[in-house]
Amino acid sequence: MSFFDNHLLNLVVFLPLLFAALVLVLPASEAGQIRTVTLIGMLVDAVFGVWAYMRYVPGGPEFQLEYRVPWFEMFGTSYHIGVDGLAVSLLLLTVFLGPLVVMASTTYISHRIKEFHLALLVLQTTMLGALVSLDVLLFYIFFEAMLIPMYLMVGVWGAEDRQMAAVKFFLYTLAGSLLMLVAIIAVYFISAPAGSRSFDYAAIYNGLLDANRQLSACAAGPEGACDSLTGLARTLYTWGPWLFGAFALAFAIKVPMWPVHTWLPDAHVQAPVAGSMILAGVMLKMGTFGFWRFAIPFFPVATQGARPFLAVLSVIGIVYGALMCLAQRDIKKLIAYSSVSHLGYCMLGILAVTAEGATGSAYQMLNHGVSTGALFLLFGFLYERRHTRLMADFGGIAKVMPMFTTAFLIITFSSVAVPGTNGFIGEFLVLLGTFKSDLGAAAGNVHLTAVFGAFATLGVILGAAYMLWMVQKVFFGGLTHRENQHLPDLSLREGVTVLPFLILVLVMGLMPQPFLDRINPSTERFLARARVGTPGATVDPSQVRVEVMSLPSKQTAAAPSAPVPLAAVPSTRQ
Amino acid sequence: MTLPSLSLADFFPLLPAILMVVGACILLLSEVFLSATSSRAYQAVLTVVTSVAAGAVAVAMMFEPPREVMLGFGVLDPFSSFLTFVVSVCVGLAALSSVGFLRNRGAERGEFYALMLFASAGMSLLAMSNELITLFVNIEVLSIATYALTAYLRRGTRPSEAGFKYFILGAFSSAVLLYGAALLYGATGTTNLSAMVGPLGGAMQAQPALVYTGVVLVGAGFAFKIAAVPFHMWTPDVYEGAPSPVSALMSAGVKAAAFAAMVRVFFTLGQGIDPRLPLALFSALAFLTMVGGNLLAIPQRNVKRMLAYSSIAHAGYLLLGVAALFVTAPGEQFRLLGPSELTGGSPLDLARAGALRGILYYLLAYTFSAVGAFAMVSALERREDEEKGTAWDLERFSGLAQRRPGWAFAMAAFMLSLGGIPPTIGFMSKLLIFQSAVDAGLIGLTIVAVLSSAAGVYYYLRVVVYMFMRPVPEGAQVLERNWGTELALVVSTAAVVVLGIIPGPITAWLEQAGTLFGR
Structure with missing residues (x-):
């Protein structure tokens, strides 16, 4: 690792700052x-972000481009960053959206321009920071800090109702994440x-691993497997569900899952275009990313118990979101x-714990960022042209804005998952993964899997x-409003802003392999870690244990994360 | 009776307090030679220089071994030295923010700063007191100075009302404290805290009622001083009526010193009596204070009153840290407070050192944020509006971001820090308190704490909403700048933001400060 590799992520994260x-x-x-x-800042950051994406070696160790230094040692934390396949993919999405968001706001934002761009740049740093954090507390700090610029932006x-929406967004998210903070401290x-x-x-993770394995073996239960539970395993048995609940609540609010989604429509509707793009594009993914990285791997046994419940919430979210869309007059x-509905797929894919589902879910996270953004x-x-959000105020726009209509249609196809676009691959994999999953068995009846799948499919149709x-x-239809007769088509600046999205929709739809290559190793590890909680599942121990660099200082001797040779890890295969 | 002989070196541990008293005397004496129109700019500068010197000495003393000083009437330990540091920070920032405040009111006098320094000398000595009479005397030293400061601006009804209310209730609480101390003396035959531990066990067997009453009365006296619910009634009126820099001094400095003395007294008592008594006492107080302070702050439109209630809420979080000191074996006490398994189970020494650090760090963080916020309040208020009661209305903050972006940023940083949002020092200090509370097994109280702090964020955010999201009102007054206020804002903003990101030397000092004499 060269000096540059060591600091590449630091550069990506703090360049916006x-x-x-x-x-x-x-x-x-x-x-x-x-x-x-x-x-320029966003573009340079995008260049380095793409570079980091390229530097990530799919077959290599789990976390790459790591960097770790002591930081607030008294609290038990360190400044530790690094990326796995999912994180580097979401990082790519974030740096991709950055410059486009700036270009989108050129004419939209007309007052307090300086403050706006400051907020934008700070927001970028906090989001990237949350994605690369390998220290739970550091993650939490970025996770919370990103609320501040977003709150100001909304x-x-x-x-018109921006203040209410902003405060609601802030408090809703904060209440959930504060409970997670207590859980983080307890887990620590x-x-x-x-x-x-x-x-x-x-x-x-490694500290909880053995206890999780014991618990899982106990649940699978040959007689006597539960007799030798260690103290930690017993604690996890009693309090694991509560701790998982605190993590899950914080991330579910962020996703947002039904029924804690109510802040989202307000925040999205009131936010400026840049706010909506970032909110939908990146911030919601922090929720799914949190489930993937923290909530499920830390508490696989509790997850196993909660999976049917969470899957039901996801499916409700999918269908409910779609039905709400059908009832809207406000575009x-x-x-x-539609974000509520789409993120429901991401959650369902994660909860399916199948290769297809998890891959589809990760892909869908990227897709949703592109298409909804x-x-x-x-x-x-x-x-900007009409200053109205109601569908009734439009009609027949295709006649006056053909280029705009074309772009919108392509993005719509991506959003509804037409084959050939990126959306198709994600949703198809999620549905496939759901049908192949053991969600039904976990819920008590094998046939329920099909029910989950059927409702999710219904969501696609809706x-x-x-x-x-x-x-x-x-x-389409006739031009019903005179005001719309002279709407100008896309300007050059607008065209340039949209073009990368259109290209990405097609590239990701037709050539998914380069993207999937980076997601796959993460998927495999995620599955292995989630399956620790599945009774009777075989788990490859090399996929489970987390290996990271240790602190290059005096603490190394005492650090619990001191890598244990893989051969020494006891296998719990049954 | 022979008089004790003290060498010069015996006075060294009192150096910060001596510096403050000398500074105060210079201020008082030099004032005599000034005419009404003379420039008094040197007074604030002298106060700041004095407090910086005292703070520097205090930091140096943190690395001294803990020991008894002045024949056992006081102790020098890193805990008390850190607290002296906090007090110095507080009085320095408050003095800076007084410059413009006093000038606007034509009330610049040396007495004001001298009283501030006397009060802080009392605070510093209070943190070192290891004997009940000394403790009482120091409480009075700092209280009488702050009574006078509260009523310093004699014009109008509010300052007099505030001063009188503060005096009556302060005297009452001191009396309660003294009565409790007398009962403890009656039970054990000594007023020295270190000497009290031994006989306390026997006294518990012989006269449990006497000891318990004494402990509870001492606790109630302190609860008044730190404004814990339900002993908080005086706080909003007094903080509102007092000059804003004095409110800052009271909310941060006085409270910090009272907390330090309370921790020392109860920590010592806790070794003699059943620690479940202080645990129950402080858990109940913490619960009521966190919930009560935050809920009462929510409806306030008056920012100064809101800050007063917020200071009550913060006393609640601190009480959570104090309660964590008295957990001997997690889970054995009350199942209600938290599950036995979900604790750190750290060795008792480590856990207690963590709680002490948490309390001190929190006091420091609160000092920077609250004194900064009061400085902002004092920069925005106008004398004409005080009688109408609109001097501190939220409306004052409307559109501040457009008029003075720097001020708005500073105030936003203070509000977020008080709300405990990262990346600010407020978050880091809350984290340390919560960490020690969870370590002690007080999960239930910690959850109450995080939920009430989420409620607290609502009223802190409201100030941010007014500053950033409301238009500048018609005919808004010109905002005068003053070097003192601006300097106070810069220093506290820098501390709030930077210390939240970079630990700096503070955590190294804190590592030391988890040591309490006699542990």
Whole structure:
């Protein structure tokens, strides 16, 4: 590892902050300069982000491009970053959206331009930081800190009810994550004996691993398997579900899963176009990412118990979101509810614990960022022209804005998962994974798997219905409003902003393999870790244990994460 | 009777307090030679220099071995030195924010700063007191100075009302404390805390009622001082009526010193009596104070009153840390407070050191955030509006982000820090308190704490909403800048943000400060 490799992620994460400092010293009246500097910052960051994506070796160790230094040692934490396949993919998505968001806001944001771009750059840093954190506390800090710029973005540059939406968004998310903080602290204490505790992901995961295995063996139960439970395993048996619940609640609010989704429509509708794009594109993924990285691997046994329940919530979210879409007259709200529905697929795919489901879910996270981000972007262009969100105010737009309509249609196809677009691959894999899963068995009846699958499929059909219905009402038919007769088509700037989305829709739809290559190793490890909780499942121990770099200092001796040779790890195959 | 002989070296541990008293005397004496129109800019500077010097000495003393000083009337330990450091920070920042405040009111006088320094000398000595009479005297030293400061601006009814209320209730609580101390003396025959531990066990057998009453009365006296619910009634009125820099000093400095003394007294008593008594006492107080303070703050539109209630809420989080000190074996006490399995089960020494560190770090973090917030309040208020009661309305903050972006950023940082949102020092300190509470097995109380702090974020955010999301009101007054206020804001903002990201030397000092004499 060269010096550059060591610091590549630091660079990606903190470059936006550096440019924020640059923007800070520019005079507030120089809007053009501020926009240019921000755009350059985002572009440079995107270059380094893509570089990091390329540097990630799919067959290599789980976490790559690691960097770790002591930081707040008294708290038991360290500054530890690194990426696995999923994180680096979401990182790519984040840096991809960055410059486009700046370009989308050029005309949309007309007041307090400097503050807006500062918020944008800080937000970028916090999101990237959360994705690369390998220390649970560091993750939590970024996870919370990203609320502040987003809250300001919704509250200052949003639509008419922005203050209410901003406060609701902030408090809703905060309440959930504070409970998770207590759970994180509790996990920190139980995962290792005094003196060797650490908030490091590997330390906590490896600390809980043996107890989780014992519990799982106990649940699978030949007689007597439960007799020799260690203290930690007994603690996990009693309190694991509660701890998992606290993690799950925080992430479920972020996803958002039904019924804790109610902040989302408000925040999305009121947010400016940049806010909506980032919210849908990246921030919601923090929820699914959290389940994938933290909640499920830490508590596989509790997850096993909660899977049917969470899967039911996901399916309700899918169908409910779609039905709400059918009832909307407000286009932005429709796109917001479609997010609830789409994220339901991501959750269902994760909970299926099958290779297809997890891969599809990870792919769907990327797809949703691209397609919904683009939908919000395109709708933002329309809103700038007409300043209304109601479908009834449009109609026959295709006649005056043919290029815009084309772009919108392509993105719509991606959103409703037409074959050939990226959306198809994600949703298809999720559905396949759901049908092949043991969700039904976990819920008590093998045939229930088909029910989950059927409802999820119903969501696909409804999804096509509401999107096409909306497209038809807005773009086709006669021009019903005189105001719409002279709407200008996409300008060059707008065209340039949309084009990357269109390209990505097709590239990801027709050539998914490069993307899947990076997701796959993560999927395998995720499955292995989730299956620790499945009674009777065979788990490859080399996939389970988390190996990370240890702190390069005096702490190494005491660190619980000191790597144990793989051969020494006792196998719990049955 | 022979007089004790003290060498010069025996006074070294009192150096911070001596510096503060000397500074105060210089201020008082030099004031005599000034005419009404003379420039008094040097006074604030002298106060700040004094507090910086005292703080620096306190930091140096953190690395001294813990020991008894002044014939056992006081102790020097890293805990008390850290607290002196906190007090120095508090009085320095409060003095800076007083410059513009006093000038606007034509009330610049040397007495003001001198009283501040006397009060902080009392706070510093209170943290070191190891004997009940000394403790009482120091409480009075700091209280009488703050009574006078509260009523310093004699014009108008509010300051007099606040001063009188503070005096009556303060005197009452001191009396309660003294009565409790007298009962403890009656039971054990000594007022020295270190000497009390031995006889306390026997006294518990012989006269349990006497000891328990004494302990509870001492606890109630302290509860008044730290404004714990249900002994908090005086707080909002007093903080609102007092000059804003004085409110800052009271909410951070006085409270910090009272917490330190309370921890020392009860920690010592806890070794003699059943520790379940202080545990129950502080758990109940923590619960009521966290929930009560936050709920009462929610409806406030007056930012100064809101900060007063918020200071009550923060006393609640601190009490959570205090309660964690008295857990001897997690889970054996009350199942209600938390499951026995979900604890750190750290060795008692480690767990207690962690709780002490948490309390101190929290006090420091609260000092930076609250003094900064009060400095902002004092920068925005106008004398004309005080009688109308609109001087501190949320409306004052409308559109501040457009008028003074720097101020708005600073206030937002203070609010987020008070709310415990990362990346601020407020989050880090809350984390340390919660960590020690979970380690002690107080999971139930910790969950109450996080939920009530989520409720707290609502009213802190409201200030941010007004600053960033409301338009500038018509005919808003010109915001005067003053070097003192701006410097106070810069220092506290830098501390709030930077210390939340980079640990700096503070955590190294804290590593030391988990040591309490006699443990």
